[in-house]
Amino acid sequence: MSSDADVDPSEYEGLEDADVTMRVNDHGLHIADDEATGVSSQGQTPTEALENLAEAVETYREATSDDPGDDWL
Template structure:
């Protein structure tokens, strides 16, 4: 993970194998990017951005492994 924050993405099960980068945008929001899935999320703090990313990556994986045959993603 590339970041100035002292947070560990592997604390989140959905991010155990992720390659996470953190950045801060011009509005002061922290952005967390998973380079493996291409999913990004944001938060007011690095911890919030990472927690939001974990939830988004989990949703992405669930949608990608949809066994009903629906190809909505």
């Protein structure tokens, strides 16, 4: 992870082995980027950005899984 923040992405479920880049945009929001999936999220703090990224990555993985989810048909 490259970051100015003292937060560790491996502490968040789903980001244990992730290559996460942290940055701050022009408006002061912290942006967390997962390099493997291309998913990004933001927050007022680095911690909030990582929490949001963990949730976004989980949603991304669920949406792109091979399971079509139509077993009920």
